[in-house]
Amino acid sequence: MAGEHGASTAERVLAAMPDWGHAISQLNALIADRMGVTVSDLDGLDALAKHGPLTAAGLARHVDLTSGSVSRMIDRLDAAGCVERVRDSADRRRVLIEPTAEGLDRIRSYWAGLAACTLDDLAEFTEDELAVVRRFIAKARESTTTELNRLRRGQAT
Structure with missing residues (x-):
């Protein structure tokens, strides 16, 4: 069904999506800046939160970055207090990257406002x-x- 200027409802939904995506990108950039990391680092922290402790190689696969880029990501997240390197209890030669409670709490606190607003929006x-x-x-x-x-x-x- 055509609406505004002959566009179908589906076309209007499609047209609205870039603005939404841009707003989320801006929010991620602001959060990353305040945490002292990069937007890609937030992707890494999210992967660790969802998939548990990972090796650097495992993290690289989840975020599609090179080993060198992930190494720098881990350094930044570690310096920001968001992750720690821990020995794998099953294989002491392996080092796992684990999100810290502090890091996860920080990211949750930044997203809490939007989550609350979105729940209010969805209640409609x-x-x-x-x-x-x-x-x-x-x-x-x-x-x-x-x-x-x-x-x-x-x-x-």
């Missing part, structure tokens, strides 16, 4: 509408990952 929707939103987010994430992988393989648009 019915359960059925929220199911549709969740389905859309899952599909959009899948499409984004597919496009990211396609571009990484060097395929032209």
Whole structure:
């Protein structure tokens, strides 16, 4: 169904997404700056929070960075008090990168305001509408990952 200036509802949703993505990027940049790290470092901290302690190589795979870049990431996160290097209890030769409680608390505190506002926003929707939103987010994430992988393989648009 056409709406504003002949655009379908789907086209208007698509047109609104870059502004939302940009706002989230700006928020991440501000949080990273205040924590004394980079936006990529926040991605690393998020990967550690979701997947538990990882080796540097494991972290590199999750954030798609080189070993050298991840080494510098770990140094910055360590200096900021967000991670620590710990010996693997199963193999004392291996070093695992583990998020600290302080680091996770800091990132949660920065996101708490937006999380509260978003919960308030979502309260305006019915359960059925929220199911549709969740389905859309899952599909959009899948499409984004597919496009990211396609571009990484060097395929032209």
